Amino acid sequence: MSRTRSEPCHEPLKASKLFAFPEKLSDFFVLLMRLGLIVCLVASISLALHSAFSTRTRWFSFPDHLSRNVSDRKFGPTNISHLLFGLAGTVHTWPNRSRYGELWWDTNTTRGFVWLDEKPEENVSRQGVVSVPYRVSEDWSRFKYLSSQSAVRIARIVLESYKLGLPNVRWFVMGDDDTVFFTDNLVSVLASYDHNQMYYIGGSSESVEQDTLHSYDMAFGGGGFAISFPLAAQLVKVFDGCLDRYYTFYGSDQRVWACVSELGVPLTKQRGFHQFDIRGDPFGILSAHPLAPLLSLHHLDNLEPMFPNQTQIESVESLMRAYRIDPRRILQQSFCYNHRRKWSVTIAWGYTVQIYASLLTAKDLQTPLLTFKTWRSWSDGPFTFNTRPMSSDPCGQPITYFLDKVQEVGRSGTLTTYKRFVAKIGNSCGTADYARAMAVQSIKVASLKMDLEHWRKAPRRQCCEIMDRGTVKDSSLRIRIRKCRPWETITI
Ligand SMILES: *[C@@H]1O[C@H](CO)[C@@H](O)[C@H](O)[C@H]1NC(C)=O
Ligand SMILES: *[C@@H]1O[C@H](CO)[C@@H](O)[C@H](O)[C@H]1NC(C)=O
Ligand SMILES: *[C@@H]1O[C@H](CO)[C@@H](O)[C@H](O)[C@H]1NC(C)=O
Ligand SMILES: *[C@@H]1O[C@H](CO)[C@@H](O)[C@H](O)[C@H]1NC(C)=O
Ligand SMILES: *[C@@H]1O[C@H](CO)[C@@H](O)[C@H](O)[C@H]1NC(C)=O
Numbered sequence: 001m002s003r004t005r006s007e008p009c010h011e012p013l014k015a016s017k018l019f020a021f022p023e024k025l026s027d028f029f030v031l032l033m034r035l036g037l038i039v040c041l042v043a044s045i046s047l048a049l050h051s052a053f054s055t056r057t058r059w060f061s062f063p064d065h066l067s068r069n070v071s072d073r074k075f076g077p078t079n080i081s082h083l084l085f086g087l088a089g090t091v092h093t094w095p096n097r098s099r100y101g102e103l104w105w106d107t108n109t110t111r112g113f114v115w116l117d118e119k120p121e122e123n124v125s126r127q128g129v130v131s132v133p134y135r136v137s138e139d140w141s142r143f144k145y146l147s148s149q150s151a152v153r154i155a156r157i158v159l160e161s162y163k164l165g166l167p168n169v170r171w172f173v174m175g176d177d178d179t180v181f182f183t184d185n186l187v188s189v190l191a192s193y194d195h196n197q198m199y200y201i202g203g204s205s206e207s208v209e210q211d212t213l214h215s216y217d218m219a220f221g222g223g224g225f226a227i228s229f230p231l232a233a234q235l236v237k238v239f240d241g242c243l244d245r246y247y248t249f250y251g252s253d254q255r256v257w258a259c260v261s262e263l264g265v266p267l268t269k270q271r272g273f274h275q276f277d278i279r280g281d282p283f284g285i286l287s288a289h290p291l292a293p294l295l296s297l298h299h300l301d302n303l304e305p306m307f308p309n310q311t312q313i314e315s316v317e318s319l320m321r322a323y324r325i326d327p328r329r330i331l332q333q334s335f336c337y338n339h340r341r342k343w344s345v346t347i348a349w350g351y352t353v354q355i356y357a358s359l360l361t362a363k364d365l366q367t368p369l370l371t372f373k374t375w376r377s378w379s380d381g382p383f384t385f386n387t388r389p390m391s392s393d394p395c396g397q398p399i400t401y402f403l404d405k406v407q408e409v410g411r412s413g414t415l416t417t418y419k420r421f422v423a424k425i426g427n428s429c430g431t432a433d434y435a436r437a438m439a440v441q442s443i444k445v446a447s448l449k450m451d452l453e454h455w456r457k458a459p460r461r462q463c464c465e466i467m468d469r470g471t472v473k474d475s476s477l478r479i480r481i482r483k484c485r486p487w488e489t490i491t492i
Helices: 002-012 025-056 064-073 096-103 147-153 157-163 185-190 208-213 227-247 252-262 312-325 432-438
Strands: 085-088 112-116 134-136 169-174 200-202 226-228 278-280 331-339 344-347 352-356 371-375 399-409 413-421 441-448 463-466 475-482
Touching: 085 157, 096 112, 096 312, 112 157, 134 278, 147 157, 147 200, 147 227, 147 252, 157 169, 157 227, 169 227, 226 252, 227 252, 312 399, 312 413, 312 475, 344 463, 344 475, 399 441
Parallel strands: 085 112, 085 169, 112 134, 331 463, 441 475
Antiparallel strands: 169 226, 200 226, 278 371, 331 344, 344 352, 352 399, 399 413, 413 441, 463 475
16 A cells, blocks of 8 residues: 555656756656655655654653753863862861862863861961862761761762752862872863763772772772762752762772762773882882873872972972973873993873983883882782882892972973982992992983873883983983884884
8 A cells, every 4th residue: 555655756866857957848748746755755755764763762751851962062172161170178178188189270271179077167268379279078877887977978069069069060079188180181081981971980999909898890989980970960850869878988089980880881991091009119100100191199198209309299399390391291101222231211191211331121111110009908919910029139229300490491301300219219239330339420301291192092111212322421320201103112
């Protein structure tokens, strides 16, 4: 039945013929007939589409308000003003920890609040210093808890941030009041995800004991994590009921994870967030950073200062000086050899350079030196990555240099200088080879700034070249970092 009706529609149409000017009256009728065929075609297609969708809408529909919100938020690249930070603080910790906030917060562009447990005395931050504005958490005492009531309050920062209803928020970024964020890198990383989808992005703890105790699948809060707007919108609907279901949990971040899990959204792991569940000296991790942009540092007050002869705050300031001129390159590792002298040189840009008076393989140089312990039990491991022990032989230990000067060269180049520090590691090797390496007092590193698209491409470590091939005359070594050639390897 329908077959006979639809048959004429199958007749092929020739557009050129159809719209040619009719020469005779009979042609005109032919044209009219063909137009009729088009109408017939369009009508049957739209009928088919309509019936397909009307069956669907019985069990699946788009509410109007949702699609409108999506189109408002949809367009343009993500920038810093699309992020809303929610930091967990207390009136007791914030006055001291706000010093970290001051180092990365930009009042003109960064949006967000530190959420405090009660209203502070008037001067919560140091006088004359711009820092993160605060909010006081709403009452959280009605929720069940077992070990930590404050974890309930902190978990609810996601919800309270959402409820502020601020415009154009694409990502809710959670952290602690002692988390240092590297916002340029965070923005580029988040911009690479579709903020109109439900995302939960963060990182694990470095200490296996922490991951087994809490979960490998959750984002640890101190390292910071990001929740996209659409995920937050669904999360807030179930959150308070969910909190009571997981009242036995210890941490706030674990509660958020459990509730996100109920929505079926897994953690998207992103390297570069540093919960820093470690003790001692973070040097090993920072000098062999994974090939990913630096996004955050945490627990810095619990660790030895990153730079010798500096407080931890001064250390972050030092790192920030380099970060500001080439944010994408901060801590990125490159290594090269002086084959004649049998030296291995490894650079963590903007932080440190090490010289080994021996040839180490790429595999060794990219493995963090074990200069730290686990968080809970202060053990030598295990960690969620491999480590290598510091050699007990002084001649196998590196000579370390730390960032001293940062210069921009033109618009696109940088020159960083690293100064030798004996204090950090022993350096009591007596061989002539080692003494020659020890004679190097400072190292100058030249490089081009990493381009905006750098982290969108397949990751590859950059190469370096030691410019002083012959004898080191003036106790200063010059190194150039550059892209590796396609075939280039780092081979002893
Ligand atoms: C961020 O992007 C929005 C458009 O989505 C624009 O209006 C705003 O000025 C941008 N902000 C910054 C700091 O670039
Ligand atoms: C913020 O903007 C104002 C005016 O545009 C400017 O004077 C001030 O230096 C900026 N502050 C920072 C920290 O960039
Ligand atoms: C708090 O700030 C006010 C005005 O800015 C100042 O007069 C007062 O001395 C400050 N108090 C403390 C304890 O810093
Ligand atoms: C602030 O923290 C530093 C450690 O970073 C500590 O040395 C100092 O005593 C603290 N100050 C106060 C007032 O708690
Ligand atoms: C350590 O810092 C002090 C003061 O900032 C400075 O006088 C001293 O020379 C530094 N020591 C070294 C080894 O750089």
